Amino acid sequence: MRDVVRLCELDLSLVARVLSLVNSNLLGCRRPIKSLLQAMVILGVNRVRNFALISYRTDRFDRLPDAFPLKRFWSRSFSTAFISRGIVPDESGVVHEDVFLAGTLHDMGIAFLCEIFPDEYPYILARASREDVPLHELEQEAIGVQHAEIAAHVCEGWRIPEGVANVIRVHHGDTPPRGSRRRSG
Amino acid sequence: MMWDALRLADRVAVHFGWDFTQRRAPLPKDLSLPGWFAGSQARLLDLANQHAKDSQEVQRILALLK
Numbered sequence: 001m002r003d004v005v006r007l008c009e010l011d012l013s014l015v016a017r018v019l020s021l022v023n024s025n026l027l028g029c030r031r032p033i034k035s036l037l038q039a040m041v042i043l044g045v046n047r048v049r050n051f052a053l054i055s056y057r058t059d060r061f062d063r064l065p066d067a068f069p070l071k072r073f074w075s076r077s078f079s080t081a082f083i084s085r086g087i088v089p090d091e092s093g094v095v096h097e098d099v100f101l102a103g104t105l106h107d108m109g110i111a112f113l114c115e116i117f118p119d120e121y122p123y124i125l126a127r128a129s130r131e132d133v134p135l136h137e138l139e140q141e142a143i144g145v146q147h148a149e150i151a152a153h154v155c156e157g158w159r160i161p162e163g164v165a166n167v168i169r170v171h172h173g174d175t176p177p178r179g180s181r182r183r184s185g
Numbered sequence: 186m187m188w189d190a191l192r193l194a195d196r197v198a199v200h201f202g203w204d205f206t207q208r209r210a211p212l213p214k215d216l217s218l219p220g221w222f223a224g225s226q227a228r229l230l231d232l233a234n235q236h237a238k239d240s241q242e243v244q245r246i247l248a249l250l251k
Binding site: 004021064075076079080081083084085086087088089092095097099102103106107110111123129132135163164167168171172176177 | 186187188189190191192193194196197198203204206210221222223229230232233235
């Protein structure tokens with residue numbers, strides 16, 4: 001754990017943002033948390049990892065067109081994260097922070113595709129809004145890849161838990177990822 | 186279970202018009218809820234409101250990340 005902290009502390013702005021998140025009233029901590037190590041002990045490594053990833057990721061889309069509604073994008077992602085984490089029962093055995101992470105990152109492929117295809121992708125977005133067609137269908141038709149696949153690929157590169165990446169990959173599919181536990185009863 | 190939860194949350198976001206593309210689609214009346222979810226569609230929407238829009242947690246996070 002100390003090694004992880006030492007690595008994180010190489011980026012002081014990252015540390016500052018993570019600490020501002022963990023000390024916000026989001027978590028209801030009564031005592032101020034003054035260091036990453038303290039945050040990991042009190043909140044757990046998974047939760048701090050999520051905050052670090054979110055903090056790191058939210059300002060890294062620096063090649064997006066000016067018209068890209070980044071705030072709406074993150075607002076929607078966080079909404080999905082809170083809802084999905086909130087509906088999973090406490091006794092399920094599922095790591096709630098993994099669910100939250102999946103919700104936060106599941107659509108980030110949209111921003112990546114917009115950076116990769118700055119001329120084409122805004123038209124795909126506009127068409128999805130105008131014609132009320134699911135975005136992933138238009139992506140497949142126009143550029144042959146869906147944002148879910150891109151997001152999952154990036155998650156794998158970040159070594160995010162495999163289960164999270166797999167769920168993100170098929171979040172528009174009709175069947176759960178192979179090997180996942182699906183409780184139906 | 187994570188897959189079910191993410192897909193449900195995704196559909197709820199579209200239902201409320203929170204979708205990134207501003208698409209809006211009502212939840213289908215015959216939306217099948219997973220067996221582990223104890224409740225109805227109405228409860229799902231209540232939970233969604235509680236955990237997202239009305240809680241203002243999302244806005245707080247966005248403000249902190251500026």
